[in-house]
Amino acid sequence: MNTYVVTLFIFGAIVLLTTWLPLALRRMPLSLPICCIVIGMLLASSPFTPLPRFNPLENTVWAEHLTELVVIVALMGAGLKIDRPLGWKRWMITWRLLGIAMPLSITGIGLLGWAILGLQPAPALLLGAALAPTDPVLAADVQVGPPQTGEEDDIRFALTSEAGLNDGLSFPFVLASLAIATSTDWNWIGHWFAFDVVWKLAAGVGVGWLVGRLLGYLTFKLPETGRIAKTGDGLAALGFTCLSYGATELVHGYGFVAVFVTALTIRQAERRSNFHKELHDFGEQIERVLMMVLLVCFGSIVAEGTLLELVDWRVATVATATLVFIRPLAGWLSLTGCAHPTVEKVIVSIFGIRGLGSIYYLAYASGKAEFPGIETVWATVLIIILASIFLHGIAVTPVMRWIDRKRGVDAMKPIKT
Secondary structure (H helix, E strand, C coil): CCHHHHHHHHHHHHHHHHHHHHHHCCCCCCCHHHHHHHHHHHHHHCCCCCCCCCCHHHCHHHHHHHHHHHHHHHHHHHHHCCCCCCCCCCCHHHHHHHHHHHHHHHHHHHHHHHHCCCCCHHHHHHHHHHHCCCCCCHHHHHCCCCCCCCCCCHHHHHHHHHHHHHHHHHHHHHHHHHHHHHCCCCCHHHHHHHHHHHHHHHHHHHHHHHHHHHHHHHHHHCCHHHCHHHHCCCCHHHHHHHHHHHHHHHCCCCHHHHHHHHHHHHHHHCCCCCHHHHHHHHHHHHHHHHHHHHHHHHHHHHHHCCCHHHCCHHHHHHHHHHHHHHHHHHHHHHCCCCCCCHHHHHHHHHCCCCCHHHHHHHHHHHCCCCCCCHHHHHHHHHHHHHHHHHHHHHHHHHHHHHHHHHHCCCCCCCCCC
8 A cells, every 4th residue: 555645645634624513513512633533533533544653752843843933833823813903902801811810820730630649840830931921733623703894892802912921931931941850950940030030021922023023014114016905925934933933933932922913013003004914814724734734643643652551640630620620720820800891801711722832831841851750741731631632622612602692692603715
């Protein structure tokens, strides 16, 4: 059997499924990520397909770079589709989730890893930092709609903007875990704060803004015949993404932060242009294909079974506490005092979906240092992502339809073709 031809056939079939399934699943309590994982498990378990049973601990470089790519593409898409102008009061719900909910989540999950899993401080902190962010890829079902569609209520805006910024903001804590793992004293704190916190965050915001301003000018402000927008080619979104990320990483800034800031800046350069929709639509298609590939591989990790064998009552307890108590409680506390209805605050607190960004952080850290008990950390993250994808994926459709009905919004209007 020609392995290459079989691979092409399977890839084509899966891509077609990912284009059709969102339409088929609109009224069902299922999500595309669930289907992709099941497909990956079936393919990896079948003797007739070339998909290997993937173990990320043996392929950390591939796991790191593939997840990195899909995350930055998702971040660009998230930034482009936010209609709400940036502002302290207008984004207050976002600042609360970032400044209160995320540190509380990192602390709570890290303490669970230390107390229940018996992890040392470095891997416990890594566990908390990897699991704290809401994933920009898998949270698409609870994010705002495409640009200029008006599908931007406070719930969707909060989860979209949080996912856009918290991936980069959790990185300092990942780097802190690396510093703890490779140091014999506490002399690293000064360098970590000055470089990994202050400089990298400032560089991420600054370079992202500068690149966004430049690209916004080239796209919308040049003489009309020379504008990128005149091409009508959404492929530019991929160029914007890689340019912003690469430029920021070259000066040792946080590329995740920069990509989202670049997208917001480009969006604000000319808010009414239809070209934003072209950029968003193309980016969404690329994101969906990359997500499909990675989740099929994720399904092969599940089928391979090495990490799942490490799941015991301790891992199950930490996973349950993280999804049922830590994130919902941290989110709720962060929104205390907000004027939003209670039910909206509950939904925002619960739907902090764990996903591919967590795998990126683990793969990145695993390739830089030796962490005692890292297999347990991977197993815990794996089971939490798997549970989050299934639980949130099943609940998101009926919950969002219910809240939309309460607002008098027709969330299930037919898709225009």
